Each structure stands twice: as C-alpha cells, then as structure tokens.
Amino acid sequence: MITVYGAPGWGSAISELMLTLAEIPYQFDNVDGFDKPGPQQERLRSINPLCQVPTLQLDDGSVMTETAAIALMILDKRPDLAPPVGTPEREQFWRLLVWLVANVYPTFTYADYPERFAPDAPEQLRERCVAYRKTLYLWLDKQLQAAPWAFGEQLTLLDIYICVLRTWGPRQGWFAQNAPKMSAIADAVCGLPSLRNVLRSNDII
Template sequence: MLTVYGVPGWGSAISEVMLTMAEMPYHFVDVEGFDSPGPQRDVLMQINPLCQVPTLRLDDGTIMTESAAVALMILDKQQKLAPAVGTPQRLLFQRLLIWLVANVYPTFTYADYPERFVPDAPEQLQNACIAYRKTLYQWLDRQLVGPYALGDTVTLLDAYIVVMRTWGPRAAWFAENTPRLSAIADNIAQLPALQKVLLENNVITAQIAN
C-alpha cells in the first residue's frame, strides 16, 4: 500500500484527494510540525532529506515527491482522470497542471516563510506574494469551464481547486473574484466519494459532509 506523509489541510491534501479519486488506497502518516526542528521533521527526513509534503512511499519503497509527479503517476493507472490524449483539452490539462505548481505554489513558499528569504522586510514580501497570487487565480478562473475544471468530467485538476480554495485568500474572496473556480470547488466538495478525505483535511465541515 502507498504511504502518504503529510499534514491535514496542507499540500499533501491534494495528493490525498487525487489518490481517492483514483480509488488507490493509501496509509496516511501525519508529520505536522515537520517544518521546524523536532521529531516530526526527523521522521520525514529519514525518507526524504528535502523534508517536503507530500512525500509518498510507493509499494516497492520508491520515494516520490511533488504533486504534479503524483498526478502523472496516478494517470498511468487511471487515465480517465484526464482528458483523452490528443485532444485540445488534454493539452490544457497538462498546461494548467504544471502552471499551478510552477506559478501558484511558489507564492506560498515565499509568503508562508518570508523571513527565510527577506529577513529585513518579511511583511513586504508576504504582501507582494499574496497580491500576485490573487492575479494568478483570476487568470486561472478565465481558463476554466465548469461544472468541473475542464467541462463535464472530473479530472485531477479539480483536486487542486477544491483544496487550494481553502487557502489564502480564502473562500469568500474566491466567491467574489473567481466565481468559476469557486463553483467548481463547490461541485467537487459535494461528491460523495470525496467526503471522508475532504473532511479529514478540513476542506469541508461536518455539517457539509452530512
């Protein structure tokens, strides 16, 4: 069985949702606190010296990191979770998958730990990253179709959207400024097969799940 090392509600939640979409069972190891010295960091560093979440340990012991790599691994087993090869939608899927990781993810790295990069002006860097992230989400909103990211069929891109909507700038901002993205997240949050994993990652509340 796969093992996912992560923290509820963090980036590892995206991999958990994708694995659940693909009906691939996994064991979850909570390493909350890994980003500071301590036992949880020690646990994670034993398998991944770069100390990242998600970190996946595959059945054969291979270590995998990076959510986009996890997505591609899943697609090798469940091709239905992306548009058909050779279609324009497939190209858009590939573009947006890499775009999210290459463009949006860094804004969290810098904004969440600004003192690591600009010790003399952490607040300035944080504010700049958050403002830039908003423009990225607004651009993404214009690329989406609905009711899911690329139309009528759920893809792995939707796992990113439903989780990232819970991060800054939070759901109220998304509803007002990126209505397509917000509606897609709502639709994914209502899928029965995802209720458990979304609840465990604080993406939805118990009231919504019921």
C-alpha cells in the same frame, strides 16, 4: 500499500484526494509539525531530505514527491482522470497542471516563510506574494469552463487542485466574489460522496 506522509490541510491533501478519487489504496502517516525542528521533522527528513509534504513511499519502498509527479503517476493507472488524448482539452490540462505548480506554489513558499528569502523585509514580501497570487487566480478563472468541472463535463485531477487551493489564502469568500468558476469547481468536488472523509479530515468541508 502506498504511505502518504502529510499533515492535515497541507499540500498532502491534494495527493490524498487524488489517490482516493482514483481508488488507489494508501495509508496516511501524519507528520503534522514537520515544518518546525523536532521529531516529526526528523522522521520526515529521513525519508525525504527536503522535508516536504506530500512525500509518498511506494509499494517497492521508493519515494515519490511533487504533486504534479504524483498526478502523472496516478494517471498511468487512471487515464480517465485527464481529458482524452488528442483533444485540445488534454493539452490545456497539462499546461494548467504545470502552471499551477510552477506559478502558484512559489507564492506560498515565499509568503509562508518570507524570512528565509528577505529577512530585512518579510512583511513586504508576504504582502506582495499574496497580491500576486490573486492576479494568478484571476487569470486562471478565465481559462476554466466550470460546467461543472474545469474542462466541462469530465472530472479531472485539476479539479482536485482547485478545491484544495480554495481553502488556502485568500480563502473562500474572496474566491466566491472574484473567481466564481474556481469556487463552483471547488463546491462540486466538495459534493462528491467518495471524497467526503478525506475532505473532512483536511478541514476542507
């Protein structure tokens, strides 16, 4: 069985929800506190030297990281969780999946740990990252159909990303007012009975 090393409310929530949606069995290993020196960090580092969550240990003992790569792995087993091959929606799915990881994720890295990158001006870096992230979300909201999902009637793994991202800064109130399509998608994902337990364990509902 796949083991997901993660921490409640962190990026591992995306992998947990994607695996649950795809009905792929896994077990969760809580390494909360991994981002600070201590036994949890050392335990995770022994599996993934970069000490990231999510880190997945697969059935054969190999390690998988990076949520986009995990999404691709899941789509090999559940291709129905992306738009059909040959459609314009499929192309945009790939675009937005990579766009989120390449553009939005770094704003959390820099804002959450600014002292690593700008020790003389950590607060300024944090504020600018948060402001820039908001502009990214405003752009993304314009790309979505949200009726009720990002690509219309079909639920895809991109909707899982959007649901979890809404729980991180700038939080739900900002999304409701400024990015209503993302907010509607997140509400729709939160309403899926099959995901309820994972959503609760990650404080998403």
